[in-house]
Amino acid sequence: xxxxxxxxxxxxxxxxxxxxxxxxxxxxxxxxxxxxxxxxxxxxxxxxxxxxxxxxxxxxxxxxxxxxxxxxxxx
Amino acid sequence: xxxxxxxxxxxxxxxxxxxxxxxxxxxxxxxxxxxxxxxxxxxxxxxxxxxxxxxxxxxxxxxxxxxxxxxxxxxxxxxxxxxxxxxxxxxxxxxxxxxxxxxxxxxxxxxxxxxxxxxxxxxxxxxxxxxxxxxxxxxxxxxxxxxxxxxxxxxxxxxxxxxxxxxxxxxxxxxxxxxxxxxxxxxxxxxxxxxxxxxxxxxxxxxxxxxxxxxxxxxxxxxxxxxxxxxxxxxxxxxxxxxxxxxxxxxxxxxxxxxxxxxxxxxxxxxxxxxxxxxxxxxxxxxxxxxxxxxxxxxxxxxxxxxxxxxxxxxxxxxxxxxxxxxxxxxxxxxxxxxxxxxxxxxxxxxxxxxxxxxxxxxxxxxxxxxxxxxxxxxxxxxxxxxxxxxxxxxxxxxxxxxxxxxxxxxxxxxxxxxxxxxxxxxxxxxxxxxxxxxxxxxxxxxxxxxxx
Numbered sequence: 001x002x003x004x005x006x007x008x009x010x011x012x013x014x015x016x017x018x019x020x021x022x023x024x025x026x027x028x029x030x031x032x033x034x035x036x037x038x039x040x041x042x043x044x045x046x047x048x049x050x051x052x053x054x055x056x057x058x059x060x061x062x063x064x065x066x067x068x069x070x071x072x073x074x075x
Numbered sequence: 076x077x078x079x080x081x082x083x084x085x086x087x088x089x090x091x092x093x094x095x096x097x098x099x100x101x102x103x104x105x106x107x108x109x110x111x112x113x114x115x116x117x118x119x120x121x122x123x124x125x126x127x128x129x130x131x132x133x134x135x136x137x138x139x140x141x142x143x144x145x146x147x148x149x150x151x152x153x154x155x156x157x158x159x160x161x162x163x164x165x166x167x168x169x170x171x172x173x174x175x176x177x178x179x180x181x182x183x184x185x186x187x188x189x190x191x192x193x194x195x196x197x198x199x200x201x202x203x204x205x206x207x208x209x210x211x212x213x214x215x216x217x218x219x220x221x222x223x224x225x226x227x228x229x230x231x232x233x234x235x236x237x238x239x240x241x242x243x244x245x246x247x248x249x250x251x252x253x254x255x256x257x258x259x260x261x262x263x264x265x266x267x268x269x270x271x272x273x274x275x276x277x278x279x280x281x282x283x284x285x286x287x288x289x290x291x292x293x294x295x296x297x298x299x300x301x302x303x304x305x306x307x308x309x310x311x312x313x314x315x316x317x318x319x320x321x322x323x324x325x326x327x328x329x330x331x332x333x334x335x336x337x338x339x340x341x342x343x344x345x346x347x348x349x350x351x352x353x354x355x356x357x358x359x360x361x362x363x364x365x366x367x368x369x370x371x372x373x374x375x376x377x378x379x380x381x382x383x384x385x386x387x388x389x390x391x392x393x394x395x396x397x398x399x400x401x402x403x404x405x406x407x408x409x410x411x412x413x414x415x416x417x418x419x420x421x422x423x424x425x426x427x428x429x430x431x432x433x434x435x436x437x438x439x440x441x442x443x444x445x446x447x448x449x450x451x452x453x454x455x456x457x458x459x460x461x462x463x464x465x466x467x468x469x470x471x472x473x474x475x476x477x478x479x480x481x482x483x484x485x486x487x488x489x490x491x492x493x494x495x496x497x498x499x500x501x502x503x504x505x506x507x508x509x510x511x512x513x514x515x516x517x518x519x520x521x522x523x524x525x526x527x528x
Contacts, residue, residue: 008271008474009271009425009426009427009428009429009472009473009474010270010271010425010426010474011271012426012427013427014427029427029428029468030431030468031427031428031431031432032427033427033428033431033472035468035472062273064273
């Protein structure tokens with residue numbers, strides 16, 4: 001299943017590490033906060049995306065199933 | 076149409092009996108429905124007027140779905156669908172109901188009026204929603220001490236009357252403190268600030284339980300649908316926007332206040348309920364949907380039906396039923412700039428793009444409206460270009476929709492007041508230098524999470 005990147009804007013502290021590691025999909029706005037390319041992560045970039053997520057000092061970057069998983073009520 | 080008004084300062088609108096005045100009926104039937112012209116004091120008087128609820132539980136959810144009732148807090152989400160989503164997830168742990176009476180939008184007074192005049196109709200709605208969603212607890216969120224005290228008395232009257240006791244929550248004020256996730260966080264013991272989660276409150280909210288967050292006017296309508304059914308509900312309004320809705324008309328209106336309208340009533344007639352534009356030259360434009368809404372130009376556009384779908388198609392919004400009237404002599408750019416400065420100050424400061432982007436939008440718009448920052452024509456053009464960039468830099472990048480709302484509002488101002496934008500290139504108009512029309516509050520910013528970045 002394809003994945004997409006998402007940023008938790010509350011946790012993000014504009015370290016900018018993500019844009020350094022994954023410039024193909026992430027650029028920074030004038031204040032240093034990440035702007036993510038729309039759409040799913042291309043399969044070729046998925047492992048790099050995973051490493052970028054793990055490198056975020058604020059743990060603000062997420063790699064999620066794309067499109068968002070349908071709401072399920074198995075709880 | 077029959078309306079009742081609460082004139083006076085918006086901040087003081089409480090639905091007080093002395094300030095209430097019924098306007099002459101103008102031909103429509105069955106209104107008002109949820110907002111009585113005078114307060115219904117006490118549970119007995121309420122029951123005498125409305126009788127006891129009829130449909131309950133799953134049957135009520137089906138009836139609400141057939142009624143076409145949508146949320147009256149601004150998003151106009153189908154109420155039946157929301158109830159069903161929460162009930163389906165309730166499971167053994169049960170669900171939670173939050174009645175949202177926060178009304179953080181400064182230009183709205185309808186929830187305060189409703190809670191003051193028909194508290195038991197809202198409390199009926201909370202009880203019915205709790206029963207229908209298999210909820211184990213229910214909260215009523217308000218932001219004023221006096222409101223909380225009056226409602227506590229109403230709740231005390233219902234001792235043993237409701238399946239789930241209603242707990243009052245006095246939530247700190249703030250523009251974003253009425254967001255669904257803010258209320259969930261607050262009740263969970265956190266700050267009343269928007270949250271970020273993969274799951275929405277209807278999936279996972281208070282104490283991890285599926286949580287129905289519903290505006291108090293929506294719940295009052297739920298209580299009426301329980302009694303009178305979907306067909307009755309649909310007998311007012313239009314096929315795509317059935318029922319009645321509370322609206323707050325202010326700005327340059329002769330009789331600013333809260334009115335109940337049939338959805339789909341032309342905006343012009345809604346303004347007429349409030350005595351029409353109070354100044355010579357008529358209505359230049361209307362800020363429809365309030366601070367979270369968009370501008371609707373005057374003239375032919377005032378024939379637009381006051382309903383979520385129709386106003387959205389016209390580039391504006393119904394939101395929580397707010398209509399701010401801009402007179403011919405006012406400056407739409409200046410009014411918008413003051414509103415945007417207020418909204419920028421209401422950022423919770425949690426999300427970088429909002430914390431940085433909203434003040435930047437406010438600065439740039441002030442440059443366009445007031446010629447602040449000097450630099451003449453170049454400054455004006457630069458500010459306009461920067462504004463268009465800024466919209467893209469804030470949209471969709473906050474935990475809540477405050478940045479999206481600000482971008483949408485300013486974009487609509489640049490569109491509707493395009494002639495003024497050109498004229499302001501030579502400097503601010505006289506109206507921009509004059510007195511404000513809208514009473515934008517100068518509230519302190521909310522308690523911010525963390526330090527500024």
